[in-house]
Amino acid sequence: MLSSYVVILTTTPSRDVSLKIARELVERKLVACVNIIPGVYSVYTWKGKVEEAQEELLIMKTKRELIKEVIKLVKELHPYEVPEIISLNISEGYEEYLKWIDEVVTIRR
Known part of the structure; x- marks a missing residue:
């Protein structure tokens, strides 16, 4: 069974x-924390050439139902042509923290 919670990663310049x-993301209640x-x-x-870059890593915590919305907004705001945006399941976690994620994010239906 898939977890209800995910971590989404991206890098920025x-x-x-x-x-x-x-x-x-936080103001729109798409993620609880970054x-x-x-x-x-x-x-x-990239385009056949080995590249190197100094970047920052963003670790975003949210609900599985919001992955597509998070990806859409990150793509809109990101300067990279093809930004890294990947999600990882949270298989287990501190129950109170996971409840906090539930309280903070907003699922739009």
Whole structure:
């Protein structure tokens, strides 16, 4: 059975972009929290060439039902042509924290 809760990850090129995305997601109640981790160094292939970049990692906690909405908004606000936006199941967690996620995010139907 899939968990009701997920972590969504993305990387950004700067603190300004990170904060813009994080604030929008939290204000719109699409995520409960966004952790911004600076100093991530990425090595990847882009258009046939190995690239390297200093980035920030955003860790977003939300409900499974909101993944598509989170992805849509991150894509709209993100400067990258193809941003990394991936979700991971939260298989277990502190019950009070998971309840807090339920209280904070808003599922739109």
